[in-house]
Amino acid sequence: MDKAAMIYQVVAAIPKGKVCSYGEVAKRAGLSGYARYVGHTLKNLPSDSRLPWHRVVNSQGKISFAQGSDGFTRQQQALLGEGVLVIDGKVNMRRFAWHI
DNA sequence: GTGCTGACAAACG
DNA sequence: CCGTTTGCCAGCA
Numbered sequence: 346m347d348k349a350a351m352i353y354q355v356v357a358a359i360p361k362g363k364v365c366s367y368g369e370v371a372k373r374a375g376l377s378g379y380a381r382y383v384g385h386t387l388k389n390l391p392s393d394s395r396l397p398w399h400r401v402v403n404s405q406g407k408i409s410f411a412q413g414s415d416g417f418t419r420q421q422q423a424l425l426g427e428g429v430l431v432i433d434g435k436v437n438m439r440r441f442a443w444h445i
Numbered sequence: 446g447t448g449c450t451g452a453c454a455a456a457c458g
Numbered sequence: 459c460c461g462t463t464t465g466c467c468a469g470c471a
Contacts (some may be wrong), residue, residue: 348468362462366453366454367452367453368453368454368455371453376467377470378454378465378466378467379453379466379467379468380449380454380466380467381451381452381453381454381455381466381467382467382468383452383468384451384452384453385451385467385468386452387452388451388452391458401452402452403452403453404453404454404455405454408452409452409453410452416452417452420452432448440451441449443459
């Protein structure tokens with residue numbers, strides 16, 4: 346199984362309305378320490394991919410894009426659309442963090 | 446092969 | 459809470 350494929354599986358398994366950190370995704374994919382690789386993989390996603398990449402944030406619960414950037418806005422809107430509260434680019438991990 | 450970069454993370458101060 | 463430092467791994471020039 347390809348590493349990228351493992352990451353896709355984990356990201357695709359994140360329930361709607363929940364979020365997960367890059368490090369967590371990497372761990373659940375059996376790729377401990379590959380947090381940065383997860384970011385690299387999501388960045389390379391084809392535009393026609395239906396992967397819920399917007400449910401992945403950094404360990405601080407913040408969107409890993411510069412505020413005001415295109416990616417930032419799209420991710421924030423996608424999360425808000427699922428009922429995830431995003432304030433100042435930060436997600437309330439207490440309520441929306443995904444854990445098995 | 447070497448060195449820098451990046452949608453990261455954890456530990457410090 | 460914020461900035462810095464160190465550790466990580468893959469991709470690219």
